[in-house]
Amino acid sequence: MVPMLVAVIGGYLLGSIPVAVLVARAHGFDPREVGDRNPGFWNMRERLGSRAAAPVLAGDTLKGTLAGLLGLLAGGPHVSWLGVPSGPGLPALYLAVAAAMCGHAWPVFARFRGGRSVLTFAGGFAVICPPAFALALALLSLAGTAARSSAAGARIAFFACPVLQALFTPIGQVAATGALMCLIGLRFGQAALTGRRT
Numbered sequence: 001m002v003p004m005l006v007a008v009i010g011g012y013l014l015g016s017i018p019v020a021v022l023v024a025r026a027h028g029f030d031p032r033e034v035g036d037r038n039p040g041f042w043n044m045r046e047r048l049g050s051r052a053a054a055p056v057l058a059g060d061t062l063k064g065t066l067a068g069l070l071g072l073l074a075g076g077p078h079v080s081w082l083g084v085p086s087g088p089g090l091p092a093l094y095l096a097v098a099a100a101m102c103g104h105a106w107p108v109f110a111r112f113r114g115g116r117s118v119l120t121f122a123g124g125f126a127v128i129c130p131p132a133f134a135l136a137l138a139l140l141s142l143a144g145t146a147a148r149s150s151a152a153g154a155r156i157a158f159f160a161c162p163v164l165q166a167l168f169t170p171i172g173q174v175a176a177t178g179a180l181m182c183l184i185g186l187r188f189g190q191a192a193l194t195g196r197r198t
């Protein structure tokens with residue numbers, strides 16, 4: 001019980017760090033009031049350019065990675081082939097990443113107005129299945145180059161995550177990753193309903 005609480009509370013607090021809001025505040029605006037109104041990397045990049053928005057890319061991704069590592073440590077750090085977590089610690093790992101994604105979406109430190117949790121998911125996925133994450137990064141680069149669009153590359157890599165994970169883990173873990181991705185779908189749906197451009 002205690003490991004689960006550590007994973008959920010720690011993950012949520014990490015995810016709640018409003019990186020885009022903090023970076024944007026330093027530039028004198030609130031990302032939730034400009035562009036597509038999403039406090040995430042893409043909106044920040046459109047407003048500030050890649051270099052100034054890079055801390056958002058790094059920070060939002062790192063939140064998911066740290067939450068995943070926290071969950072892994074709390075639940076029992078069993079890793080198998082190629083560093084893929086396994087065994088009784090898996091629920092704490094997935095709960096920690098889910099909690100971080102909820103923190104990013106509904107941050108306690110930013111009046112519960114957060115983003116879609118794409119990058120926080122990506123950072124957590126790096127812990128959930130490191131080799132699949134590496135392949136997804138390679139796919140992002142290749143598809144982005146082929147399509148001449150980093151956005152297209154990112155979308156293809158995102159949807160490939162569970163497929164790539166299936167090469168390394170049992171299907172139950174792939175389904176758990178799919179459940180995490182559903183939260184992102186929910187956030188896109190909410191944004192569409194409230195009139196945010198997606």
Ligand SMILES: O=P(O)(O)OC[C@H](O)CO
Nearest residue numbers: 040041042115116117118
């Ligand atoms: O899901 P977020 O809030 O990390 O933001 C998404 C990025 O802007 C890329 O879509």
